[in-house]
Amino acid sequence: MCGTRRAQCCALQTQSFKPMHTPRLLALSATLLLGAAQAATPYAATPFAVPDASSSFLYDINNVGSMVGYATTASGSQSFVVSGGGVFNWLSGPAGSLNTTALGLSDTGVVVGAFSDTQVDDGSGNLVFGPNKGFILDASGYSTVALTGYDETVVRAISPNGRYITGYASNATTWDGWMLDRSTGNLTVIASGLLVIAQGVRDDGVVVGSRIWQPAPATPTQREAFRFEAGVYTAFQLAGQTDTRARALSDDGLLAGWLRNGSDISAFFGSAADYSTVTWSGLQTYAEGLNNAGVGVGAYLDANDNWQALVFNPVPEPATYGLMLGGLGLLGATLRRRSPA
Secondary structure (H helix, E strand, O other), rough: OOOOOOOOEEEOOOOOOOEEOOOOOOOHHHHHHHHHHHOOOEEEEEEOOOOOEEEEEEEEOOOOOOOOEEEOOEEEEEEEEOOOOOOOOOOOOOOOOOOOEEEEEEOOOOOEEEEEOEEEEEEOOEEEOOEEEEEEEEEOOHHHHOOOOEEEEEEEOOOOOOOEEEEEEEEOOOOEEEEEEEOOOEEEEEEEEEEEEEEEEEEOOOEEHHHHHHHHOOOEEEEEEEEEEEEEEEEHHHOOOOOOEEEEEOOOOEEEEEEEEEEEEEEEEEOOOEEEEEEEHHOOEEEEEEEEOOOEEEEEEOOOEEEEEEEEOOOHHHHHHHHHHHHHOOOOOOOOOOOEE
16 A cells, blocks of 8 residues: 555645654553453444555545545556445545555544655665655645654544644664654654554544564564553553454444464454454455544455455444334445555
8 A cells, every 4th residue: 555665554734843852762561552342343244346446455444434545447456435424535645746655534534645756776776665744634624644764654543633643654773653743743652663654543542553662682573552642652462362463442432453373363343351353255354433422444365466445333232223213213324555554
């Protein structure tokens, strides 16, 4: 999706931003982190059709039901915003963009993501997209986010109220997950590592994401999800898992993301202690976005190695079905090529 110099993926710049501080790390239990275990709500996935697309991926959904994503059609690859009513708006990208990926969407319709405006030789005579820059698209148009001291910047998400943006920035020696307060210009480096993705961010500045890091040379690589709140970094895993990738967090504490077991990848929804998983047709399945209604978005990798967009919905319990049938009547709800990081 994003034209990064690594295989993993995927107008504000009146100045570049420099990290202000790196918060201390604090080890807390997953129970303290996310509350006591509750019965996880099961989820079901539904394919989402993008017009004329051979490949598509949904990255975020806001609290009014609008979504952002990326698709490949006969006319090329481009990003889009689709309203809650199903109206598509294709994005042109910032001026000079060769490859644009929309990754986050606020409740007021501000879009964030990444783009590349250069091509470079990959060392084998092939031209590939150069390092990414982040972008913000609001009522005034596109603006660029390029953090000082880094070769590449990607904006992964924006809080519902639009105050905070999150993402990663990298160069030849470091990969940092960060959060920027757009109201003050303050930038916080959340964590560093081999692959750090700061993504889901709430209006209160709580961030979730994932980190791959190596404590010391020649030591085993560590993989963990994290929650960052009030300057405190807390690592966690879903119960029984060793590779959790947290991607979104609702106001009431519902987590979404994906987990890896060898080559098996499943979307998840719930808490660290109790969660449900979704695997579409036994294929690699990813959840990337979530809103406060509990609706998630993502994609699966089909048998032809193409992404296909998915919408995830909680499955009502039998008692809920009874209330729906008795009180309201029967209601019918109808509602790349790179691995997401």
